[in-house]
Every structure is written in structure tokens, then in C-alpha cells.
Amino acid sequence: MRKPEPSSAGKDNLSNNKLRKGLWSPEEDDKLVNYMLNNGQGCWSDVARNAGLQRCGKSCRLRWINYLRPDLKRGAFSPQEEALIIHLHSLLGNRWSQIAARLPGRTDNEIKNFWNSTIKKRIKNLSSTHSPNASDHSSSPKDHVMGGLISMHEQGCIMPMMYMDSSLSSSSMQNMTLNHMVDQSHLLEHDLSTYASGYFNAPEYIAQMGPDGDHDLFVPPLESVYMEEKVKTAGNISMRTMNNNTLHNNINRKENLARAGNCGEVEDHQLRIGEWDLEELMKDVPSFPLLDFQVQ
DNA sequence: AAGAATCGCAACCGCCCTTTT
């Protein structure tokens, strides 16, 4: 966090054109909230000006989106949200806004911070604690995620269990494997998938979701037939040499094309591997049933 | 009890893309 500028926090010092930086004062928050509730979102530089804030438009936008929006869900991430973030990250990479769009009440910044502070740390600990040479395989009872993961390892299960659901077609399996192949070089990413899969098999999760498991709902076959087509037409392109950045850059390219209105003009046969349609990729995701829960 | 180390997260930075002029 940054200290508030020592100047006129909350005062209408319009003679001073220097924009404030740093923490927002309660008075500034009030001004922004009142303005947004009364006038709605417009041009952000206008919002800053009309609300009487000595802030740049970007700063107002960030403050509103990340902190002041009334529909924000505050508090710690639930295990369900955590698992969903991990799952979505395995598909989307560091595209936090896309991930946030599928977690109502959460912001990209929040998810990004959560990822960088909490999840990465856990995975790091996981890697060091449960490396092949590690002799101590005992699990901490307070960490159900770890518990699930460890029992999976003990069963010698390499493919993440979340991908082993019998409802999945072989093509889906193939695509899911592909999903991991694109980033084989990154142990961290692999661990994350495994980590998430451990969660789905944890006793606590099963107890919550029921023995029949809404697993199928919770972990939908994200990689669609559309993706399978892409895989088939990928031809000689080596997925092993394709890193995550390439994949995400290509998704970005496709997204930008779509935004520019060219989506329909891109013929399938012209698409190369990686130029997958993001919305197609994600079309099964938004209906996650567990998104209705509220954080305690 | 106090200093050091670590964590969590709000906010800024800089780049890129889109829209407007």
C-alpha cells in the first residue's frame, strides 16, 4: 500500500492541478461512490473531474472496480473459488480479467494477488515437500487439498483425477492431455493442475458435493470439440515446443480479431493451433453451479 | 520486548488496443 499524499486529502483543492496518488481517503471514496451511484459510469476522466477528485481517470476506475463497486464480494476465497481459479488458470494463464469474469464479485486484481501470494506459495511448498526424494509423505490434516493430492500420488496416479471422469469422451481426454502438454516444461503449472485435482478428490469436497459427485458439473469438459478440430488440423506443429506464452498470445490475437469484428471472417482451415476461440473454449464454464455460494 | 522477516493487498506503471479527431 502506498501512503496517501500529504496534501489535501478530501479537500477540493482545484487550484492545485497536481493529481493525487496513493491511498484513497474515505472522503474521496464517498465522492466517487456518490458520483457513480448518481451518474453511472462515463468517461473516467470526466468522472474524476465531475466528482471533484484530484485523481486521474485511471485511478478512479481502478478504485471503483477493485474496491468500491457495490457488488464486490469481500473476504477470503473459499475452497471452491480457489479450485475454480486454479482450473481456469490452467486454461487461460495469467488472463486475470477473464478469470475474474467467471467469479462473480471478485476482481482481476484480487485474483491476481491471491494467485501470486497464496497459491504460488502453496505450490512451491508442495513441490519441495513432495519431491520424489522427499521421504516425508505425511499430510497435514488441516489442509484437505494437500491431503487429496498426496493420496493421489500414493496411488501412482499421474493424470489428474479431474480429467479421469468417465463421462468424458476420449477426445476430451485427449484435449485435456494436450492442455498439459502445452506447458510441460513448467513443473509449477503441472503441480497446479495436480493440486486442483487433489481438491476435487478430497473427502471434504466429496462430503460437500455428495458421493455421486457433481464433479461433472464442477469440472466441465472445457476443451470443446472445436478444440479437437484444432488439434486435428494442427498437423505437424509440435505442441511440445509451444509454451504458454505462445498459446496465450494466440488466444489474444484471436480475441482481438473477434473484437474487431473479424471473427466470422476467419475460416477454420486458416486457423493454426493456438488460435482457438476463447469463448468457444470457455463456453462450458460459466454455468458452474458453485458460483452461487456466498463467502462467509 | 524488540528487531527482522514475511505476508497480503491496494495502488501505480507501462504497454497495448480501440476509438476519436
Add this chain to the structure above:
DNA sequence: TAAAAGGGCGGTTGCGATTCT
């Protein structure tokens, strides 16, 4: 068509709080 402005996004910083030694 080019330049400028606006907006969005991911990466990074920095500071208060918390934990550790």
C-alpha cells in the same frame, strides 16, 4: 492515414500487519 486520447490489462511496487527469532 496518422496522431491523440481513453480505457483495459498484466506486472510490479511498497507499506501496514503479522509472524518469527
